[in-house]
Amino acid sequence: MSTTTLAVLVPLLPALGAVAGLAAGRRAPGFVRPLAVLPTLTAAVLAVVVAVRQGGRAPLTAATELTPTGNAALPVELALQLDGTAVLVAVLVGTVATCVQLYSTGYLRDDPRYASYAALVSLFTAAMLLVVYSDDLIVLLVGWEVMGICSYFLVGHYWETSAARAASLKAFLVTKLGDVPFLIGILALGSEAGTFRISTIVTRLTSSLADFQLDHPTVIALLLLAGVAGKSAQFPLHTWLPDAMAGPTAVSALIHAATMVAAGVYFVARLLPVFTASAAALVVLALLAAVTMAGSALAALAQDDIKRVLAYSTIGQLGYLAGALAVDNRGAAIFHLLSHGAFKALLFLAAGVLIHAAGTGSLTAMARAGGTARRVPDVYWTLTIGLLALAAVPPFSGFFSKEAVLGAAEHTALDPAAGIPAAAGWIVLVAGLLTAALTAAYATRLWLLACRGEAAVPPAAAPAPAPAGAAAEPAPEPARTSAARTGGSHAVTAPAGSLDAGTPDTEDAAAPEPGATEAVALAAADGTTVPSAEAALDTGRDPGPERGHPHQPPVMTLVLWVLAVPSLAFGLFYDWLPHWLGGGSLGPTLVTSVLATGAAAAGAAVTWAAWRHAVTYGSVDPGPALLGRLHRGAVDGFRVDALYQRAFVTPVQGAARLVRFLDREVVDAYVRGAGTATGWLGRAVRLAQTGNVQTYLSALLAASVVLVLAVVLAGA
Amino acid sequence: MHLVYPAVLAALLFSIGLYGVLARRNAVLVLISVELMLNAVNLNLVAFDVWLRDTLRAGQSLTLFTIAVAAAEIGIGLAIVLQVYRNRAGSNVDELRDLAEPPPTPTGAGAGSDAAEADADKAEAAA
Numbered sequence: 003m004s005t006t007t008l009a010v011l012v013p014l015l016p017a018l019g020a021v022a023g024l025a026a027g028r029r030a031p032g033f034v035r036p037l038a039v040l041p042t043l044t045a046a047v048l049a050v051v052v053a054v055r056q057g058g059r060a061p062l063t064a065a066t067e068l069t070p071t072g073n074a075a076l077p078v079e080l081a082l083q084l085d086g087t088a089v090l091v092a093v094l095v096g097t098v099a100t101c102v103q104l105y106s107t108g109y110l111r112d113d114p115r116y117a118s119y120a121a122l123v124s125l126f127t128a129a130m131l132l133v134v135y136s137d138d139l140i141v142l143l144v145g146w147e148v149m150g151i152c153s154y155f156l157v158g159h160y161w162e163t164s165a166a167r168a169a170s171l172k173a174f175l176v177t178k179l180g181d182v183p184f185l186i187g188i189l190a191l192g193s194e195a196g197t198f199r200i201s202t203i204v205t206r207l208t209s210s211l212a213d214f215q216l217d218h219p220t221v222i223a224l225l226l227l228a229g230v231a232g233k234s235a236q237f238p239l240h241t242w243l244p245d246a247m248a249g250p251t252a253v254s255a256l257i258h259a260a261t262m263v264a265a266g267v268y269f270v271a272r273l274l275p276v277f278t279a280s281a282a283a284l285v286v287l288a289l290l291a292a293v294t295m296a297g298s299a300l301a302a303l304a305q306d307d308i309k310r311v312l313a314y315s316t317i318g319q320l321g322y323l324a325g326a327l328a329v330d331n332r333g334a335a336i337f338h339l340l341s342h343g344a345f346k347a348l349l350f351l352a353a354g355v356l357i358h359a360a361g362t363g364s365l366t367a368m369a370r371a372g373g374t375a376r377r378v379p380d381v382y383w384t385l386t387i388g389l390l391a392l393a394a395v396p397p398f399s400g401f402f403s404k405e406a407v408l409g410a411a412e413h414t415a416l417d418p419a420a421g422i423p424a425a426a427g428w429i430v431l432v433a434g435l436l437t438a439a440l441t442a443a444y445a446t447r448l449w450l451l452a453c454r455g456e457a458a459v460p461p462a463a464a465p466a467p468a469p470a471g472a473a474a475e476p477a478p479e480p481a482r483t484s485a486a487r488t489g490g491s492h493a494v495t496a497p498a499g500s501l502d503a504g505t506p507d508t509e510d511a512a513a514p515e516p517g518a519t520e521a522v523a524l525a526a527a528d529g530t531t532v533p534s535a536e537a538a539l540d541t542g543r544d545p546g547p548e549r550g551h552p553h554q555p556p557v558m559t560l561v562l563w564v565l566a567v568p569s570l571a572f573g574l575f576y577d578w579l580p581h582w583l584g585g586g587s588l589g590p591t592l593v594t595s596v597l598a599t600g601a602a603a604a605g606a607a608v609t610w611a612a613w614r615h616a617v618t619y620g621s622v623d624p625g626p627a628l629l630g631r632l633h634r635g636a637v638d639g640f641r642v643d644a645l646y647q648r649a650f651v652t653p654v655q656g657a658a659r660l661v662r663f664l665d666r667e668v669v670d671a672y673v674r675g676a677g678t679a680t681g682w683l684g685r686a687v688r689l690a691q692t693g694n695v696q697t698y699l700s701a702l703l704a705a706s707v708v709l710v711l712a713v714v715l716a717g718a
Numbered sequence: 719m720h721l722v723y724p725a726v727l728a729a730l731l732f733s734i735g736l737y738g739v740l741a742r743r744n745a746v747l748v749l750i751s752v753e754l755m756l757n758a759v760n761l762n763l764v765a766f767d768v769w770l771r772d773t774l775r776a777g778q779s780l781t782l783f784t785i786a787v788a789a790a791e792i793g794i795g796l797a798i799v800l801q802v803y804r805n806r807a808g809s810n811v812d813e814l815r816d817l818a819e820p821p822p823t824p825t826g827a828g829a830g831s832d833a834a835e836a837d838a839d840k841a842e843a844a845a
Binding site: 689 | 740741811814816817818
């Protein structure tokens with residue numbers, strides 16, 4: 003088969019698998035797992051074959067007209083473009099999707115809605131692969147929107163919990179808020195460039211012979227950026243991503259770490275000449291990236307839920323990608339996209355196993371329970387590898403890809419290419435270095451809390467067989483001391499303090515654990531905080547399969563080790579990637595390497611010191627000490643949600659109430675009035691119905707006389 | 719003969735009939751009053767037929783037609799009156815109010831209409 007045929011099969015197979023899975027779901031439950039895993043696995047293998055055959059050579063394109071648009075020169079075409087970038091990203095998507103499907107067979111093995119879940123994941127994979135391969139903006143938009151709706155369904159998988167329902171709606175609405183300008187931008191770009199084909203647009207813009215220029219490059223670029231910010235969770239449309247953690251962890255790994263959120267950045271990478279045509283758009287992109295990076299890293303340092311930490315971390319790493327694109331370096335962006343996709347998927351899946359094992363998503367509760375390394379050693383090691391990659395420690399993949407981004411920023415800052423503003427380079431470089439330190443800090447904090455918890459607990463209370471018992475027993479002691487230290491005003495210590503006041507009921511296995519109560523209490527204190535669905539399920543349910551698993555299915559740990567390999571070694575391909583991605587060398591440069599690694603080491607060291615300090619004072623969390631005054635804001639994601647609540651949600655709800663009032667009290671009043679008035683009139687007429695025939699006849703006579711008189715008088 | 723005599727006589731007969739229909743309580747007398755009105759019309763028809771010298775004698779033939787209709791009508795009417803009298807031991811027109819609108823009652827419609835009927839009967843008996 004030709005490479006193009008294989009490439010067509012790559013998105014097609016998961017789509018067919020999704021249809022078959024939805025059809026077979028109830029009737030043939032035995033087929034659901036093969037139908038979920040095999041098409042995605044085949045697609046991943048085919049994506050690898052396509053990548054090998056393409057081999058980074060000149061892009062292959064193939065197109066067939068899909069539908070006319072009314073303008074003969076502007077048809078919508080079902081077009082593929084297989085360049086080095088597309089085939090590599092497709093390999094990433096296929097690999098991560100396969101890993102997630104395999105992992106889900108274990109993670110959701112008792113879930114009653116597994117069939118629809120797996121079908122939606124397959125459909126999502128198909129849509130993402132369509133976005134990756136598509137050469138037509140409209141077809142790309144189709145895949146883009148299918149991903150959006152799949153994300154909505156998958157985030158709301160645990161729709162019994164109100165948090166999941168709210169999160170799925172929020173994710174859908176916020177991304178749609180970006181998609182409307184995105185659609186307008188695509189149409190404007192298509193009509194100005196005279197085609198919807200991405201490759202043609204790029205060729206026209208980059209060709210030195212044609213001298214083609216867009217009329218309104220800044221407007222188009224900013225419109226497209228709105229959609230990209232929504233999909234890739236960049237400031238100010240990033241707020242949906244932390245809440246989207248209410249979905250199953252495997253979905254978070256697939257959608258909210260490795261693939262869908264990367265789609266926005268990938269789109270910018272494909273259409274980079276459109277963005278570089280406008281210096282203003284590049285500076286805006288750099289600013290967005292910088293604010294996103296630094297803000298999300300600070301917020302990640304303060305979160306208690308492990309999945310929210312990872313969500314904010316994802317936002318920050320996507321900021322790096324956007325930053326790399328703002329300095330016109332596609333190679334660095336795609337390099338970091340690939341390595342981040344691998345290690346973030348690994349981190350999420352490891353976190354899922356950890357939540358499975360601990361029965362809670364709260365880091366503080368995990369730290370108090372302790373014993374991660376002993377109970378789930380595979381998770382311990384793979385999580386460590388993932389965090390080292392995230393913190394950009396030298397031999398791991400994150401180091402090389404982040405170095406590529408920072409090197410590109412430094413290059414633009416000091417020696418800008420034509421048309422690329424040096425300001426963008428400086429913004430990205432400074433924010434990137436600051437974020438490198440913060441990233442190392444929150445990675446260290448996550449590792450210390452999740453994996454080294456037993457070191458923080460007094461030795462007498464540490465080893466306890468049941469996690470719930472171990473969590474509840476040591477809680478009062480540190481809570482009392484920390485409450486005394488901070489005056490009881492601190493958000494994180496408050497639930498532990500209430501646990502201290504009441505009797506800690508360790509016998510009741512269904513009693514909520516400290517971490518879960520913390521999450522719930524935080525959610526109650528601030529409506530914008532959403533605990534992970536696992537925590538919500540645990541507090542609301544009897545101890546079930548979700549809670550305190552001593553043994554994990556082997557397929558889940560296998561997937562973790564599979565993903566750990568690229569997290570370890572993918573960075574070493576930096577010399578080989580420019581051949582695929584185009585552009586200059588992606589190797590680390592000395593200055594940025596030393597600066598970034600130094601920043602990371604400093605961040606890690608400060609966090610470790612703060613942790614030791616916190617442990618001596620009986621707390622387990624170094625976050626409050628590190629962030630100081632910023633901590634309160636960082637816990638809530640700097641109140642962006644509250645701001646949106648005040649700026650948009652409250653006015654919309656007020657308007658809805660006004661409309662309801664107008665509808666019920668004004669419009670309906672006329673409708674009801676028509677009925678009531680007719681009823682009263684009928685009652686009045688019925689009064690004449692006495693039953694006495696002579697009365698009727700008298701009335702008839704009187705009326706006749708009146709009529710005759712009227713006629714006579716009128717005639718006279 | 720001048721036209722005014724039969725015309726005035728017909729008007730008097732019609733007025734007496736009208737009064738009887740509207741005011742008498744006895745159903746038989748009401749029917750008789752209807753006959754009076756019909757015959758006043760017949761008198762008019764014949765008188766105007768003569769006065770207009772109609773070659774087709776339309777007035778006279780219409781009179782015969784009216785007499786036939788009146789005979790049929792009085793037959794049916796008397797039969798109804800007889801049945802009413804047998805069923806109710808009385809043939810007063812103002813007591814035959816079964817088709818009256820019952821007053822609105824909060825309880826069920828069927829029970830309400832029965833009670834209303836009983837009330838009306840009592841009121842009439844008292845009157």
